[in-house]
Every structure is written in structure tokens, then in C-alpha cells.
Amino acid sequence: MNTSKIKVVLAGNPNSGKSTLFNALTGLRQKVGNYPGITVEKRTGNCNLNKNSKAEIIDVPGAYSLYPKSIDEWVAQQVICNKKDEGAPEVTVVVADATNLRRSIFLITQIIDLKMKVVLALNMVDLSLQQGLIIDVSRLSEELKIPVVAINARKQEGIGRLKQAIIQADSREVLPSFFDVRSLFNNIIEDANELRKTKNDYDSFLALCLLDTNEDIKLNSLCKKHQFIPSRAQAQETIRRYKKIDEVVDICCATVKIEGNRSVTKWLDDVLIHPVCGYFIFLGVLFLIFQAIFSWSVYPMDLIDSLFTDLSVWVAATLPAGVFNDLLVKGVLAGLGGIIIFVPQIAFLFAFIAFLEDTGYMARVGFITDKILRGFGLNGRSIIPLLSGAACAIPAIMSARTISSWKERMITIMVTPLMSCSARLPVYTLIIAVMIPSEQNWGPFNLQGLVMMAFYLLGFLAALGTAFVLKFILKAKERSYYIMEMPSYKIPDWKTVIYTIVEKVKVFLFDAGKVIIAISIVLWFLSSYAPGNRFEKIDAKWAGKENAEIHIAAEKLEVSYAGIIGKSIEPAIKPLGFDWKIGIALITSFAAREVFVGTMSTIYSVGDESTQSIKERLESVKNPETSKPFFTGAVGISLMLFYAFAMQCMSTLAIVRRETNSWKWPIVQFLYMGILAYLSSLIAYQILS
Amino acid sequence: MQKLSDIAIGEEKIIESIENEELAQKLLEMGCTPGEKIIVERKAPFADPIAIIVSGFMLSIRKEDAEQIFVK
Numbered sequence: 227m228n229t230s231k232i233k234v235v236l237a238g239n240p241n242s243g244k245s246t247l248f249n250a251l252t253g254l255r256q257k258v259g260n261y262p263g264i265t266v267e268k269r270t271g272n273c274n275l276n277k278n279s280k281a282e283i284i285d286v287p288g289a290y291s292l293y294p295k296s297i298d299e300w301v302a303q304q305v306i307c308n309k310k311d312e313g314a315p316e317v318t319v320v321v322a323d324a325t326n327l328r329r330s331i332f333l334i335t336q337i338i339d340l341k342m343k344v345v346l347a348l349n350m351v352d353l354s355l356q357q358g359l360i361i362d363v364s365r366l367s368e369e370l371k372i373p374v375v376a377i378n379a380r381k382q383e384g385i386g387r388l389k390q391a392i393i394q395a396d397s398r399e400v401l402p403s404f405f406d407v408r409s410l411f412n413n414i415i416e417d418a419n420e421l422r423k424t425k426n427d428y429d430s431f432l433a434l435c436l437l438d439t440n441e442d443i444k445l446n447s448l449c450k451k452h453q454f455i456p457s458r459a460q461a462q463e464t465i466r467r468y469k470k471i472d473e474v475v476d477i478c479c480a481t482v483k484i485e486g487n488r489s490v491t492k493w494l495d496d497v498l499i500h501p502v503c504g505y506f507i508f509l510g511v512l513f514l515i516f517q518a519i520f521s522w523s524v525y526p527m528d529l530i531d532s533l534f535t536d537l538s539v540w541v542a543a544t545l546p547a548g549v550f551n552d553l554l555v556k557g558v559l560a561g562l563g564g565i566i567i568f569v570p571q572i573a574f575l576f577a578f579i580a581f582l583e584d585t586g587y588m589a590r591v592g593f594i595t596d597k598i599l600r601g602f603g604l605n606g607r608s609i610i611p612l613l614s615g616a617a618c619a620i621p622a623i624m625s626a627r628t629i630s631s632w633k634e635r636m637i638t639i640m641v642t643p644l645m646s647c648s649a650r651l652p653v654y655t656l657i658i659a660v661m662i663p664s665e666q667n668w669g670p671f672n673l674q675g676l677v678m679m680a681f682y683l684l685g686f687l688a689a690l691g692t693a694f695v696l697k698f699i700l701k702a703k704e705r706s707y708y709i710m711e712m713p714s715y716k717i718p719d720w721k722t723v724i725y726t727i728v729e730k731v732k733v734f735l736f737d738a739g740k741v742i743i744a745i746s747i748v749l750w751f752l753s754s755y756a757p758g759n760r761f762e763k764i765d766a767k768w769a770g771k772e773n774a775e776i777h778i779a780a781e782k783l784e785v786s787y788a789g790i791i792g793k794s795i796e797p798a799i800k801p802l803g804f805d806w807k808i809g810i811a812l813i814t815s816f817a818a819r820e821v822f823v824g825t826m827s828t829i830y831s832v833g834d835e836s837t838q839s840i841k842e843r844l845e846s847v848k849n850p851e852t853s854k855p856f857f858t859g860a861v862g863i864s865l866m867l868f869y870a871f872a873m874q875c876m877s878t879l880a881i882v883r884r885e886t887n888s889w890k891w892p893i894v895q896f897l898y899m900g901i902l903a904y905l906s907s908l909i910a911y912q913i914l915s
Numbered sequence: 916m917q918k919l920s921d922i923a924i925g926e927e928k929i930i931e932s933i934e935n936e937e938l939a940q941k942l943l944e945m946g947c948t949p950g951e952k953i954i955v956e957r958k959a960p961f962a963d964p965i966a967i968i969v970s971g972f973m974l975s976i977r978k979e980d981a982e983q984i985f986v987k
Contacts, residue, residue, distance in 0.1 A: 291944035329946040464943040712973040
């Protein structure tokens with residue numbers, strides 16, 4: 227039997243509890259996809275309204291109005307007005323923060339005037355009561371002529387009544403406008419309606435107001451004819467609409483003076499955004515986060531590592547030997563293991579960020595850092611992408627969407643990959659362990675730890691420095707603003723935090739994963755095959771000898787396609803202190819930096835004892851010319867600098883392409899990072915060696 | 916008429932007008948309409964950005980934008 231399915235759009239202001247309601251309605255039955263043709267992910271989920279009807283819930287980014295100012299808000303506007311999606315939304319649920327009723331009603335009445343079926347979900351009524359604001363819900367429903375349901379998204383209260391209201395709203399008649407825009411602009415709307423073949427006054431008005439984003443010659447000439455200036459009309463309309471809203475709010479709300487309210491937020495702000503303490507607290511929070519990420523995630527990462535090792539061994543032994551076995555173990559499984567190992571770090575970092583965002587602290591960090599970041603062509607909102615970049619640049623770059631200024635958003639996207647992401651960590655760890663002496667100590671700090679910290683700092687400073695340069699290169703398309711709500715502090719909703727983590731990890735696994743696996747397979751091919759019968763010769767040479775396998779693997783790699791490529795680039799990387807073997811590792815880690823570790827361990831697997839660890843193996847490598855250890859501190863620093871700056875991540879490039887909608891930016895990014903990497907390695911090696 | 920950027924912390928004023936049209940669009944839709952009460956809640960170092968309270972919520976804006984908002 228076919229049950230009816232209602233298409234429901236979930237809209238609302240930022241910080242209104244929209245995500246919490248979305249999670250409450252759909253649970254884990256949600257998926258993240260893409261809107262056709264545009265770059266923003268679409269969150270949808272299914273929900274059972276009652277026995278006979280289901281709903282497909284579409285979550286749109288938070289917005290204050292249908293006048294978009296950032297890409298996020300643009301998507302919200304497009305979905306609500308149904309410009310991009312197949313099939314119109316049948317019911318729009320607008321989530322309103324009861325403590326900010328006046329502002330929330332603005333968006334609601336705009337949607338009502340688009341002749342949509344609207345349900346108002348009034349969230350956080352308990353909070354508004356605490357603040358002394360009493361809302362007459364039934365009166366509000368009468369005045370707006372739409373169903374109003376008081377809910378508590380966190381405690382999942384009122385969800386049943388909301389579902390009921392959605393079903394009822396779906397079968398309701400379309401209502402008269404809340405604010406008649408014809409009272410201001412009668413003639414032009416008449417003409418625009420005729421031109422657009424519609425009777426929807428407000429839809430025509432919005433089309434006129436948003437003209438600069440859709441070039442319509444006929445509408446443009448209409449504006450000229452009627453001397454209609456979109457920005458001014460928009461301001462006029464907004465002011466008049468708010469006048470009408472104020473009347474409604476006066477009727478439906480009563481305020482009671484309550485002594486000492488807002489005190490918690492006030493008290494916390496005194497400390498957290500104190501001109502001096504605020505910065506120290508922020509640094510402390512950062513320190514705590516990184517400390518936690520590196521020490522806690524070791525356990526799950528070790529576990530994943532050993533699981534994949536066991537699995538590879540098992541698969542290699544169980545399946546019949548041959549090309550397929552080889553491809554599965556050395557291509558697919560190796561690639562898969564290389565991705566999944568980062569999940570713990572990414573999950574931890576995003577847990578912290580989601581937690582801090584949900585409490586309201588992140589808006590404060592933006593407040594105290596905006597002035598500083600602005601000096602570098604960034605914005606207080608850049609702090610989240612930059613911090614997230616320390617886990618993985620992919621979700622970090624996507625979170626730059628909330629930055630409304632084109633220039634500041636571009637700079638943020640361009641410099642975020644310089645932050646030391648978790649894929650650099652295994653590379654740094656290996657290089658430091660082999661090439662930086664562990665005996666040296668300065669007081670409580672040992673040299674290895676200091677080098678690691680220095681490289682994290684270096685990534686951050688390089689990001690700031692590059693941003694500073696870009697500030698003078700990029701031309702601003704518009705003036706930049708930092709207008710951000712600082713919500714009252716809240717205890718975070720654990721469910722929302724967990725859903726955020728799941729979502730970010732999914733994005734990383736699928737977006738990055740696809741590319742990494744594909745490249746792993748290519749690499750496997752390049753290093754497993756060689757022109758002509760070179761492999762057969764090596765097999766023949768070592769036939770019947772002891773410990774032959776490891777020698778065979780190393781010699782085969784040298785003559786393989788990968789080895790040929792490595793040798794052909796050796797002249798270019800020799801001044802950096804690298805040989806052709808490192809060259810292979812550089813090429814293979816173009817797909818993803820962490821591939822370096824695996825490649826190095828294969829290349830340098832020549833040794834007396836096959837049980838040696840990769841660290842011991844690398845330490846025993848001698849420079850053929852001087853017969854001193856090949857991996858000196860100079861090579862180590864040069865190599866680390868290269869990994870710190872070079873854009874060795876296909877997935878990030880793919881995301882930058884998607885987010886900027888052009889190939890120009892990823893190419894520029896790849897080139898500037900490559901040049902920066904090459905030059906800094908060159909200089910460092912030439913000075914140190 | 917005074918500029919919002921010149922108002923001391925804790926003072927309560929009424930929004931008179933917003934000069935910059937683009938800025939006005941952004942602030943108006945959030946409810947910062949002429950006639951609304953506005954309180955300067957706190958200022959970041961160098962008085963930039965500043966945090967204001969309008970119709971019950973706190974908002975941070977840059978000093979250069981506060982200079983375009985006139986209050987009385």
C-alpha cells in the first residue's frame with residue numbers, strides 16, 4: 227500500500243534549535259546529499275507522522291530572512307521558495323526561539339506571504355518564561371492565522387502535536403497575506419506578476435529585490451520604469467513588516483520583570499570575553515583540545531591499525547594468491563586503513579568544536595579574534611574553519627560558508643589547508659622519531675616534542691602570513707561585515723553534538739575516501755608493475771635464497787613504474803636532500819599525505835632482519851657517498867617543511883573546486899603551496915646541511 | 916544624534932537611523948529597526964567589535980559599522 231508522503235521544509239533563524247528539532251524528528255534516518263548544481267549539502271530525513279502518512283524533512287541552513295547574504299542563506303531561500311529542488315515543499319515548519327520571538331516572526335511572515343502552508347514550532351518556551359516573557363500561544367496562532375505548537379526540541383516535548391499540525395496544515399487552504407506588499411509597491415508588482423505569469427505578489431517582490439543575483443533583463447527594465455531600487459525597497463518593506471509584527475507581539479506577549487536574569491551569560495561573558503583573560507582562556511581551551519586529541523586518540527588509532535593489519539594478513543592468507551588478492555590487500559585495504567585510522571582524531575576534534583559551538587562559546591571566540599584576524603584579511607567567523615583544519619581541511623573548508631564576504635571566505639578557503647591536519651601527524655611522527663635526536667632536552671621539554679609543536683605553530687603562522695599576502699592580491703567584491711549573534715550560553719545538547727560528529731566523519735570518509743581508494747589502487751598498480759620482464763629477472767635472481775622476499779620487494783619497486791617516476795624527478799628534489807626513494811613517497815603521498823609512511827616502509831624494507839621496525843630500518847640507511855646515516859636532521863626538517871606546506875591532498879583540491887565552483891582556485895592553491903614547500907625545503911636543507 | 920560607536924558601555928539608546936544601505940539590510944531583518952532600544956553591552960579590545968543588545972538578544976558588530984548607526 228502506498229502511504230502519502232509530505233514534503234516538509236524545516237526553516238528557522240540560526241540558534242533557534244532547528245538542528246535539534248531535525249534530529250528529534252528524523253533520528254538517524256537522515257542523509258546528507260547535494261543540491262543539484264549547487265555546492266551546499268542537503269540534509270534530509272524521513273519521519274513517520276502517523277500510521278498513514280510519512281514526511282520527508284528537508285533541513286535548510288539557518289537564516290534570518292528570505293534576503294540571502296551568504297551562500298548558506300542563499301540555499302535556504304532557494305529551497306523555501308522552491309527554485310532549485312524538484313517538487314515544491316508542501317509544508318514549511320519554521321522553528322522559532324521563543325526568547326527571540328519578534329525576530330523569528332519576521333521570517334515566518336515572509337514565508338506566509340509566499341502563500342506557503344506554514345507551521346510555527348515555538349521552541350524554548352521554558353527559557354522565555356524564565357526570562358519573564360509570557361507568550362499567549364493560541365492568540366499568536368489566531369493573529370498569524372497559522373498553527374502554532376509549543377515544543378521543547380531537546381526534551382522531545384510537543385513533537386507529537388507538531389506532527390499532527392503538519393498533517394492538518396497540509397490539507398489547509400492558503401491564507402491571505404500577513405503584510406500586503408502592494409500597499410507599498412502596487413504598480414510594479416502588478417507589472418511583475420504579469421511578466422512572471424504569477425499571482426503571487428510576494429514572490430514577485432522577492433524576485434525584484436534579489437535582481438542582482440539573477441539577471442533578468444525584463445525585470446531590470448521594470449525596475450527602471452518604476453524607479454524601483456531593490457535595496458531601498460527591501461529596507462522599506464522590512465521596516466513596515468516589523469511595525470506590523472510589533473503589533474502582533476504586543477497583543478500576544480506580556481513581560482514580567484524578573485530580577486537577576488541573564489546573569490549566567492553576563493557572568494560568563496565577564497570572564498570569557500574579558501580583554502585579557504579571554505585570550506588566555508581561549509589559548510587554554512586550544513591547548514586542552516590538542517592535548518586531548520593526541521593523547522586520547524592514540525588508543526582507538528592503535529586498535530584500528532592492528533585490526534587492519536590482522537585483516538590484511540587474514541585476507542592475504544585466505545584468498546587464493548594472485549592479482550586480485552594483491553589488489554585487495556595492497557590497494558584497497560591499505561587505502562581503507564589509511565583513511566579510517568584518522569576517524570578518531572577527526573571525531574574528537576569535531577566533538578570539541580560542536581560542543582563549543584553549541585554552548586555559544588564559538589561566537590565569543592569570533593568576538594575577541596575578529597579584530598586580529600581582520601588584519602590578515604580574515605574574519606571572526608574564520609576561526610572555526612581554521613580550527614577544524616587541524617583535523618581535516620575537507621569539512622573545515624565547507625564550514626567557511628557562513629562567511630558572507632566573498633574575499634574573506636576565499637582567503638579562509640585558500641589558507642585553511644596550511645593548518646597541520648591529522649594526515650600530517652603520522653608523517654611528522656615518523657620523521658621526528660628517525661631524524662631528530664631524542665636525547666636532547668631543554669629543561670622539561672625534549673627536542674622531539676618541541677619540533678612537533680613548532681610545526682603545528684608553523685602551519686598556523688603560514689596560514690596567517692599567506693592570508694596577509696592574499697589580502698592585498700584579492701579584490702573585494704563588497705564591503706565585509708562581522709555581524710554575529712552571541713546567543714545565551716547553553717548546556718550543549720549531546721545528541722546534536724553526536725549527530726554533528728557522525729555527519730563530519732561521514733563527509734570525510736566518503737568525500738576523501740573515494741579519492742584515496744582510487745589513488746591507492748593506481749599507486750598499487752604503479753608500484754606492482756614494471757615495463758618489460760624486469761620483475762621476472764629479479765625473481766630469477768633471488769630464486770631459492772633465504773630472506774629473499776624483502777629484497778625482491780625493494781628491487782621490484784626500484785624498477786617499477788613508480789620507481790621510474792621517482793628516479794626521473796630525483797634531479798629536481800636532490801637540492802632538498804631527497805633521493806629517488808623519497809621521490810616515490812612524495813608522489814604517492816600526493817593522494818594523501820599519510821601514504822608516505824606506508825610507502826617509506828615498503829621502499830626501505832631492505833635490511834638484515836625482516837623483523838626490524840620502519841624506524842630502525844630508516845635509521846640504518848647509509849648515504850652511499852659519505853657512508854654516514856642518510857636521514858640526518860637536515861633531511862628531516864627539509865622533509866617536514868615539504869609536508870607542512872605542499873598541497874598533497876586530492877580530496878581537499880576536489881572540495882575547493884566544489885566550494886569555489888571553478889578550477890582556478892584549486893590550481894592556484896596547488897601551485898602556491900607547492901612553491902612554498904619547495905623553496906622552504908630548499909633553503910632549510912642548504913642552510914642546515 | 917550620536918554615533919553608536921561613541922556610546923559608553925551600559926548606556927541605553929534608541930535607534931534613529933542606519934546610514935549604510937547594505938548594513939541597514941542586514942541589521943533591519945534581525946530586528947534592529949528605527950525606534951528600537953539598543954544597549955551597548957560590552958566592547959572587545961580597542962572597542963572593536965562591540966556587543967549590543969537589541970530586542971532581547973546580543974549581537975556583535977564592528978566599530979566601523981557602529982559608526983554608521985545613529986542613536987539618540
